[in-house]
Amino acid sequence: MSGLWLAIDSATDLASVAVGTPPLARGAAFVQGARQHAAQILALIDQVLAPTGVRPKELGGIALGDGPGSFTGLRIGWAAAKGLAQEAGLSLRTVPSLMAAAAGAARLLGAVPIAACFDALRGQVYGAVYIVRLDVIETLLPPTLATIDELAARAPVRPRAVVGDGATHYAAEVQRWSGAAPVPLEELVPPAVSILALLDRKGAAGAITDPATAEPVYGRPAEAQAKWEARHGRPLPHPSRRGS
Amino acid sequence: MAEVLLGIETSCDETSAAVLVGGGWSGAPELASLIILSQDIHQVFGGVVPELASRAHLAALPAVVERALAAAGVSWSAVDAVAVTQGPGLVGALLVGVVYAKALAYAGGRRLIGVNHLEGHLFAPAVEDAELAPPFVALLVSGGHTLLLDVPAWGRYRLLGQTRDDAAGEAFDKVATLLGLGYPGGPAIERLAAEGGGDPARFTFPRPMIDEGLEFSFSGLKTAVLHAVRASTDLAADRAALARGFQDAVLDVLVTKLERAVEATGRRVAVLGGGVACSRALAALAARRLANLPNRARVAVASPRLNADNAAMIARAGWWRLAQGEASDWTLDARADLPLSGLEPATTHPASRIPHPS
Numbered sequence: 001m002s003g004l005w006l007a008i009d010s011a012t013d014l015a016s017v018a019v020g021t022p023p024l025a026r027g028a029a030f031v032q033g034a035r036q037h038a039a040q041i042l043a044l045i046d047q048v049l050a051p052t053g054v055r056p057k058e059l060g061g062i063a064l065g066d067g068p069g070s071f072t073g074l075r076i077g078w079a080a081a082k083g084l085a086q087e088a089g090l091s092l093r094t095v096p097s098l099m100a101a102a103a104g105a106a107r108l109l110g111a112v113p114i115a116a117c118f119d120a121l122r123g124q125v126y127g128a129v130y131i132v133r134l135d136v137i138e139t140l141l142p143p144t145l146a147t148i149d150e151l152a153a154r155a156p157v158r159p160r161a162v163v164g165d166g167a168t169h170y171a172a173e174v175q176r177w178s179g180a181a182p183v184p185l186e187e188l189v190p191p192a193v194s195i196l197a198l199l200d201r202k203g204a205a206g207a208i209t210d211p212a213t214a215e216p217v218y219g220r221p222a223e224a225q226a227k228w229e230a231r232h233g234r235p236l237p238h239p240s241r242r243g244s
Numbered sequence: 245m246a247e248v249l250l251g252i253e254t255s256c257d258e259t260s261a262a263v264l265v266g267g268g269w270s271g272a273p274e275l276a277s278l279i280i281l282s283q284d285i286h287q288v289f290g291g292v293v294p295e296l297a298s299r300a301h302l303a304a305l306p307a308v309v310e311r312a313l314a315a316a317g318v319s320w321s322a323v324d325a326v327a328v329t330q331g332p333g334l335v336g337a338l339l340v341g342v343v344y345a346k347a348l349a350y351a352g353g354r355r356l357i358g359v360n361h362l363e364g365h366l367f368a369p370a371v372e373d374a375e376l377a378p379p380f381v382a383l384l385v386s387g388g389h390t391l392l393l394d395v396p397a398w399g400r401y402r403l404l405g406q407t408r409d410d411a412a413g414e415a416f417d418k419v420a421t422l423l424g425l426g427y428p429g430g431p432a433i434e435r436l437a438a439e440g441g442g443d444p445a446r447f448t449f450p451r452p453m454i455d456e457g458l459e460f461s462f463s464g465l466k467t468a469v470l471h472a473v474r475a476s477t478d479l480a481a482d483r484a485a486l487a488r489g490f491q492d493a494v495l496d497v498l499v500t501k502l503e504r505a506v507e508a509t510g511r512r513v514a515v516l517g518g519g520v521a522c523s524r525a526l527a528a529l530a531a532r533r534l535a536n537l538p539n540r541a542r543v544a545v546a547s548p549r550l551n552a553d554n555a556a557m558i559a560r561a562g563w564w565r566l567a568q569g570e571a572s573d574w575t576l577d578a579r580a581d582l583p584l585s586g587l588e589p590a591t592t593h594p595a596s597r598i599p600h601p602s
Contacts, residue, residue: 038339042346042574056351071295072336075302079340083347086306087320212306215299222295228288237288 003060004052005199006045006084009191010037010077011069011097011216012118012165016190017041019048022063022199027051030190037076045080056084061091063195063205068126068143068219069097069118078216085211092208095195096217098128098143098164103198104188105163106132113140115159115178117166120145125166126219127151129159137203145220148173163188248322249273249566250309250348251559254341255333255361256388257283257292259304262555263316263323269567272374276316278556279308280549290427291417298336305344312555323354327562330358330572331582332388338578346574357562358572362584364557365517366395368546371560376544381511383502385526386518386553387413387428390460392501393587394509398564401587404505405458412494413520415462419469419490423483434523436487447472447482447489451497458501458508465493491525499530506534506541515544522548 007018007025015037016030027048031040049056062081067074085092101116111133117125125148129141141155148170162174167182174182185191198204208214220226225236246265253260259281266273283300286292313320328345331338342358349356365384370376378398384391390407410418413430420429425436449468452461469490476482498520506514514534516527527545534541550556 038343039575039577041343042350046350046574071298072339075298075336075340076343078302079305079343080347082302082306083344084351086309086348087351212310213303215303218299222293222299224289224293225296236285 004054004058005060005063005196006049007063007192007195008041008045008077008081009065009097009100009195010041010073011065011067011191012073012185013070014185014190015041015044015073015077016192017044017048018190018192018196019052020196023197025193025196028190028193030192032186034070034073037073041076041080045084057088057090059090061093063093063095063199064216065097065100065191065195066094066206067097067217068120068145071218074216074218078214082211092211092214093199093205094208095198095205096128096143097191098126099130099137099139099198099204100191100194101164101185101188102128102130103132103194104185104191105161105183107189109160112160113157115151115155115162115167117148117151117162117164117170117174119166119169120219123147125151125170127166129155129157135202137198137201139203143217143219148177152177247273247324248318249325249327249559249563250312250323251555251562252305252309252326252328252341252345253361253364253553253555253558254301254305254337255329255331256337256553257286257297258553259283259301259308260553260555261305261309261312262559263312263318264556264559264563265316265318266563269563272370273560273563275371275556276318277312278549278554279312279315280552280554281308287427290421292334294334294336297334298340301337301340305340309348320352323352325349325355325357325562325566327357327359327559327566329361329364329558330576331361331579333361333580335578335580338580342576342578346576350574355566356572356576357565357570358576359558359562359565360582360584361553361558362389362391363561366393366515367560367564368517368550368557369515369544371550371556372546373544379511380513380515380544381502381505381509382515382517383498383521384518385412385498385516385520387411387417389518390462392458392505394505394511395515399568399586401584403587403589404508405460405501407460407462409461409463410466412460412462412498413518415466415494416520418466422470422473423486424479428519430520430523433487433491434525436484437491437525439484444485444488444492446485449489449493451493451500454497454500458505460497460501462494465490495523495526495529498526499533502530503533503537506537506539510539512539512541513544514541517546517551519552521545521551
């Protein structure tokens with residue numbers, strides 16, 4: 001992984017960016033509040049990039065939290081990354097946003113099972129369980145859409161900590177599952193810093209082969225799509241596209 | 245050195261990019277390319293699904309922009325500025341375009357300008373007609389808007405009237421659904437109406453508010469069509485006549501209000517804009533009736549691809565704003581309800597309160 005990389009994560013209410021030479025971050029910035037993301041994401045990027053003197057086209061690449069999480073939040077981070085990467089043909093790599101959140105807690109707790117949960121509304125969360133080791137990430141439960149109690153039933157181990165806004169939203173269930181109070185993302189290093197730290201670790205990052213058409217992992221279909229598919233008993237047909 | 249502006253539009257279900265090239269910001273640019281990608285996925289839903297539109301924009305936008313640059317024969321290094329639709333529109337869809345455009349501008353050290361979608365529609369005929377300039381009256385009719393504006397100068401807009409309920413294009417879509425036609429409804433209804441279907445006066449629908457000022461209302465008309473559909477004993481046989489009767493009613497209302505606005509303001513030019521302005525029947529009726537007015541106003545209407553949502557009109561409006569020395573900064577944000585800058589409310593203009601001359 002050569003050169004300076006930019007990392008972006010906007011899967012939750014907390015949007016963060018970081019710049020550095022993986023695994024180390026040289027600068028980071030974040031904004032809290034989903035309504036601020038679109039307005040502030042480029043300002044945050046400028047805030048961390050400008051002091052380095054490196055222009056966007058000189059970056060080694062861009063690393064993205066790929067969800068699951070807030071649909072709109074994810075698109076904001078991804079639209080920014082696509083726009084920054086396109087002209088210079090920068091490499092894009094992804095790390096699951098839940099893994100980045102868990103890695104923040106692993107800095108404090110070490111290589112123990114850690115669950116990350118983002119609020120998915122309707123009583124559900126996007127949840128996953130990881131052990132973050134220095135050389136490899138062990139995924140004990142991959143990103144899953146479920147209630148906290150369902151996650152507890154599916155996870156092979158009891159996590160030492162549960163982090164994220166999905167954890168704080170369902171604090172009683174989390175306490176029952178892990179025996180510990182939920183950990184807000186705001187108490188950990190910004191997820192974008194963790195993305196840079198994870199980029200070289202086995203089991204963490206994926207490459208995007210076609211940045212132009214790539215999409216984040218939304219975690220669930222659009223509601224209208226889900227209803228249509230339930231009503232018709234088949235997947236929504238892929239749209240044929242016409243251009244002029 | 246020519247100035248090059250990249251335009252981006254993602255306010256609804258069209259992903260579009262365009263390139264304008266000109267010999268100075270103060271002059272009229274030429275359209276070098278326009279790419280419009282329509283999201284057909286919404287057809288099965290009978291209307292636009294905002295979340296699916298937003299997802300499709302993110303997946304399509306970079307390739308659409310590359311195609312626009314390639315078609316224009318322009319390299320990235322030649323692009324001086326980026327114009328993007330800031331609103332109004334579907335906020336999730338707008339956000340994709342706004343953030344992506346900001347990143348393109350930031351990456352290349354380019355100027356950035358957020359554009360009001362409605363102002364883009366006003367500029368659409370000027371993309372093809374460099375001589376077109378205010379003063380004129382404008383009728384903007386689409387799935388989201390029905391507006392009558394007086395435009396004494398670019399950047400100065402007086403609201404003469406607007407719809408009190410459904411937009412005209414929305415009424416077309418809803419009636420098309422009632423008639424079992426596809427989405428979008430306007431083209432389907434126009435095609436069917438053109439087929440004839442016996443006595444054109446078989447279904448004569450009410451002309452809502454036709455005798456009252458410059459405001460519009462289309463929800464009652466839609467209900468009248470619903471009653472007629474329910475009363476029909478052979479909908480397949482009546483469908484074309486129903487489409488004809490509905491279209492005649494909508495166009496009569498639109499053109500009557502436009503006539504009234506032209507008479508009240510004394511303007512000699514009337515601009516038609518928005519998706520409904522793709523209707524050849526509307527353009528033909530407006531041209532015929534406005535030519536018969538005492539001031540013999542002419543109708544200016546862009547070609548259909550520039551009346552539908554497209555990035556060329558956004559780029560043209562952005563070009564004018566940049567020429568005024570305006571620019572947006574990195575905190576530019578999408579707004580679903582973005583007001584038209586320079587718009588005076590209806591109550592300040594006497595033309596909006598004029599009685600019907602008859």
